[in-house]
Amino acid sequence: MTLIIISILFSIINCVPQDDKYESLRKNMVEQQIENRGITNQPTLDAMKKVPRHKFVPPNSIERAYNDRPLPIGYGQTISQPYIVAYMTAAINLKSGQKVLEIGTGSGYQAAVLSEIVDEVYTIEIITELYNSSNKRLDKLKCENVFCRNSDGYFGWEEFAPFDAIVVTAAAEYIPPSLIKQLKDGGKMIIPVGSPYLTQMLVLVEKKGEEIFTTSLLPVRFVPFTRGN
């Protein structure tokens, strides 16, 4: 009997505060790291508050999931700093009913955030191991409007083109021509440029009829990840 009571008490202690804990960490993350830095796009803020970031990081990083920094996810890749995810999402000003292509699924976190705002998210990952784990994770979290593919993002996903927006999560030396083609008229693409060790400039590409314009936005600070944090 004592054992049953203890186990019930333990499960109560273990369960409720854990959910509370992550929810409050998430709320704190949005307020301190995102809103405080000037991001006001409501759909982005709502999505960031909702997606459980701690479920997208490796088990040994769960406690650091809501810290203001990127975290390693293996294969030389990282889950971006929360602020970068929010900045990129807000910059392309998404709305419900839209279709987005993401190049570089990684952990699947950015795709999950996008899926909270738009109707369809198509995401491509070149590293098979990452594709497998993110695909499984997104399924488990019931992100039913996210469609994953294991291939080279350079070619985009022609079958479902054109897209209202494209999010490229890895810095690239040039913008692949296929991605420009697969962007709708009036569509927006966001792509990082620069050193992953220092600062990254995010570049916004806008397609307006025959014309294409780019804007180099202000640099986003990078904090090197540490084992201790």
Added chain:
Amino acid sequence: MKKSEIHPVKLSFSVALLSVSLIAYQIVLIQILSIVQWYHFAYMIISVAMLGFGAAGTALSLFKKKLLENSEIVLPVLIVVSSLLMAVSVSLSQTEVFYFDSYKLFADLNHLWKLAATYLFFLLPFFVGALAIGLVFVKNVESVGVFYFANMVGSGIGGIAVVFMMWFFLPEKLPAVLATITFFSGILVVPKQIRSSFTIIITLAVAALTFIYINSPKLNFSEYKSLSKALNLPETEVIKSESSPYGLLQILSSGHIRFAPGLSITYPNQILASNAAFNNGNWLGTLSSTTMDSLSYFKYSTEYLPYVISQRKNVLVLDAGTGRHVKQALLQSAESITAVEPNKALIELLTKEYSNKVDSIYNKSTVKIKNVYPRTYLLSSHSKYDLIILPIIDAFGGTSGMYALQEQYLLTENAFNEMFSKLNGNGVICFSTWIDYPYKNSLKILSTVVEMLNKRELENAEQHIASIKNWNTITFMVKQKTFTENEIESIRIFCKEMKFDPLILPNLKTNEADYYNKLQDKSIYSMINQILHSQEEREKLYSDYQFNIKPATDDKPYFSQFLQWKSIRQLAEIFGNKTVAFFEVGFILLYITFFQIIIIAVVLLIVPLFKIGFKGNKKLRTLLYFSGLGLGYMFIEIILIQRFTLYFGNMIYAAAAVVSLMLISSGFGSLISQKIKAKPNRIIVIVFLIIIPLIFYAIFLSQFLKLTIIFSLPVKIIFTTLLVAPPAFLMGMPFPIGLRRLTAESHSSEGGQIPWAWGINGLFSVLGAVIAIIIAVDLGFVWVMIFAIGSYLIVLISNLTYK
């Protein structure tokens, strides 16, 4: 004290062999650390490891008596231990437990401990080896000149020998090879009476060395190196690894590497994937294995700019690498292309085994290959060109100041002046840079070109420059004559078609530079105007801007050195404390190295004083004398390497030649010094004779080398020998004479100072290497020579105090 029973010739030979392997091991460690980390981390670690020499002096001071009493056993044991340590140090440093990543040093405490362990692994072989050499010196101090000769000549030979070894052995195999040489050096000094008991040790050691050679460690590249990142791509593998003194050349086969810098967003086709080449894990370029059509994107890139206004018949490609610009010139029907590429291993590969993988571009009759440094070619050639093209400046995404302390003679004001002189009437120099942030590269390269044009007293210097940009690249073009109206119009049309923006163009309209590719921080436009406007405006910008964007010169050839002390606080405020170190790791590391050495050196210098006593002004004299010798020698070595690198067109061979020539000449100086009485007045004359050629070097050396650079290699070697050998010969004398002087006073307290003096010399040699770079960065190389003269003046003054 019993004299050595080993025959002096045998002992000298042993010292020489040990010296061969110690210096070679030092160079191999730099090579290995440059491969797995970066050159400046290698430099930092090796500087500390070299303190092993100073530490050996300290140990000898403390345990002199015991070591001398048992020297017959101790000497071979020390050498064999040094051999085994050489063999295992690299392997240990590459294990998961001890492997450190330089990028994580500023963020993860664990990596600091791993770094400390690496220091220890690399310090120990030098410490033990140097202890053996020091023991020989101390035991045979009356004939120290002979053993110092063996030490210097051995080191000189080691410097050259390792360069050749690098052609035949992969870097990870070399520690075992050098350990074997060290081992034989130890065998030579095993006394007869214990040879039989040494047999077991010999057998075990040979077995261990063979095992280590066969199972040499796998080198773990930092995960932040370009090669590691490329290897994360699927179906990507290293298909070729080739070692040479130029580094570890590796070819990657991949179906996902596509390289097209400066590409327009209007390009309609696909960029084909290609193999890629890496040197020491750093990006070299792509190897396009398909037909020339694969470069059709070129007409859609900012680099097409020089071809927009005219056809280019004679093209000079500097630092040609894997030949991207050569291909582009061929595609544009150039009639004669000169490709200057110093990496011989790369050229060998691309002209032979991999010739068909790069469309045999380097084997075409229209392409001439010059296997020298670009500056050497510019100084020695009289040809004129329609187009001189440079490689893209900096790596994509930046290198976080990794190359802040790397001399880049191709990006100095003097280099651009030489390029400009080689242009035909309508010829242009063309170069591109990634748009970095905060803006640095583009501003510095522009100010370099503008200063050069102004010094040539061209009217309207800004009328000779055109520049365009896309979303991440800026391409500059500098023309011999001013741009014509037609040319300006062609550039505008090209920009409109490609969605590029003209950035610098005569009569640029308002907002024209920020139309297709907008920058949120528009300060770059006003800074460009300031640079173009007037000398006064430029000076104002140089002093106001948070980064150093003053032009690099041959005397201060550090193009990538942007950080200034005054700007650190400001940067920390903008980007955060943790990020500042990453702005210019090389610059920060230099000072970290300096302070580390100072702390360790002070400890190592003070500890022996507890044994030999603190009192007596003669200690100060010993300190001044031997520190002056250590500093002076190193300053001269570094400045001569710097001067002769341009002369020979190859840093590796210039460094090997200068260092070896100096050491061997000094060795002979040391040998002859045996015949010179150890009296202060003799030393004063010698030091005076050293200072005279140094003054000549400070004033005339650069000019002399520029005048004679056109001569053939054998003639240049004769000039070099005549310039380097005589002062180096004299520079080899004061050290052994000084030691004998101390011995002559062995009845006084100074006799006990010999190991201490030897330690001082070792410590200040290491310190000298670091101080020389600090002086060169802040004041220029001419000042390194002035400090060298100053160091020998200290030696001179310390002798004046003798009575």
